[in-house]
Amino acid sequence: MTDPLLKAEIHCHIEGAAPVSLALAQAEMYRVDISKIVKDGRYVWSDFSEFLLCYDAVASLFRTEADYALLTETYLTELAAANTIYSEIIVSPDHGDRIGLGADAYLAGICDGIHAAREKVGIETRIIVTGERHFGPERVIAAAEYAARAGNSLITGFNMAGDERMGKVADYARAFDIARDAGLGLTIHAGEVCDASSVQDALDLVRPSRIGHGVRSIENQAVVERLVEHSTVLEVCPGSNIALSIYADFGHHPLRDLMAAGVRVCLNSDDPPFFRTSLAQEYETAAAVMGFSEDEINGMTRTAIEAAFVDEETRSRLL
Numbered sequence: 001m002t003d004p005l006l007k008a009e010i011h012c013h014i015e016g017a018a019p020v021s022l023a024l025a026q027a028e029m030y031r032v033d034i035s036k037i038v039k040d041g042r043y044v045w046s047d048f049s050e051f052l053l054c055y056d057a058v059a060s061l062f063r064t065e066a067d068y069a070l071l072t073e074t075y076l077t078e079l080a081a082a083n084t085i086y087s088e089i090i091v092s093p094d095h096g097d098r099i100g101l102g103a104d105a106y107l108a109g110i111c112d113g114i115h116a117a118r119e120k121v122g123i124e125t126r127i128i129v130t131g132e133r134h135f136g137p138e139r140v141i142a143a144a145e146y147a148a149r150a151g152n153s154l155i156t157g158f159n160m161a162g163d164e165r166m167g168k169v170a171d172y173a174r175a176f177d178i179a180r181d182a183g184l185g186l187t188i189h190a191g192e193v194c195d196a197s198s199v200q201d202a203l204d205l206v207r208p209s210r211i212g213h214g215v216r217s218i219e220n221q222a223v224v225e226r227l228v229e230h231s232t233v234l235e236v237c238p239g240s241n242i243a244l245s246i247y248a249d250f251g252h253h254p255l256r257d258l259m260a261a262g263v264r265v266c267l268n269s270d271d272p273p274f275f276r277t278s279l280a281q282e283y284e285t286a287a288a289v290m291g292f293s294e295d296e297i298n299g300m301t302r303t304a305i306e307a308a309f310v311d312e313e314t315r316s317r318l319l
């Protein structure tokens with residue numbers, strides 16, 4: 001039976017969406033030993049730092065335009081099968097550079113995958129270029145410059161992911177100025193592993209319309225009030241937060257309290273196989289474990305589409 005709820009996702013990292021079976025096939029093709037990061041059909045890591053290393057190791061298994069096309073089409077096809085009508089994927093040109101593919105071919109492969117999925121299953125997709133914070137401010141600025149001059153109509157947003165504990169938001173503000181000047185939508189990972197002050201800095205220095213995670217805003221009432229006042233949308237990824245031990249279990253997750261405080265929130269999968277989840281699973285958990293009603297869940301889907309980095313004509317067709 002197909003899942004009846006329409007879904008939308010605005011926070012998923014493309015390399016983080018690689019199914020373990022695909023990573024194993026890539027490793028075999030390129031003769032890479034990945035026994036340290038895949039065990040018993042699961043990605044293996046023990047904390048946030050190890051997760052980021054595992055992510056980079058999996059990314060290094062995708063080496064050609066065709067590899068990225070396959071990864072992207074595979075992910076989007078799975079999303080569409082779960083009744084997902086809109087997706088934004090977070091992509092990092094640095095990962096293309098690091099493997100020697102180059103940012104242009106990396107993006108070309110991802111765009112091929114998007115077009116193939118659209119053709120096959122009709123899913124609408126946009127690209128958010130990200131800088132990785134732990135690669136340093138110069139690389140994040142280079143990613144913003146790349147996004148700004150790429151002239152690719154599928155690239156509609158700019159993000160910063162990676163290790164939130166590295167440096168200060170101020171060190172990265174210039175990257176967001178470049179992206180803003182280019183007309184890109186802005187979002188930034190904050191308030192995930194670091195506390196509400198990280199969200200406060202992001203609001204002060206980046207002025208994003210969305211925050212990646214942002215769940216630890218709940219620790220500071222003034223930050224929550226700012227999110228409400230500015231209608232900032234939190235891209236919440238509950239399964240990711242539990243897997244990374246930000247919260248002990250779904251009963252302690254602040255999604256319900258954020259919504260009750262008037263913060264605009266939506267559901268996302270982040271890096272689904274790394275956290276043994278999927279967008280469909282996040283929706284299912286929100287209903288069955290976190291107790292959200294169908295109306296509340298549909299409201300979160302609507303929020304994702306309202307906050308999407310997409311042209312108004314497409315938005316109104318999706319709403």
Ligand code: ADE
Nearest residue numbers: 013016161162189270271
């Ligand atoms: N890159 C991929 N997943 C991430 C996460 N949950 N936080 C920060 N950077 C990431």
Ligand code: ZN
Nearest residue numbers: 013161212270
């Ligand atoms: Zn993320």
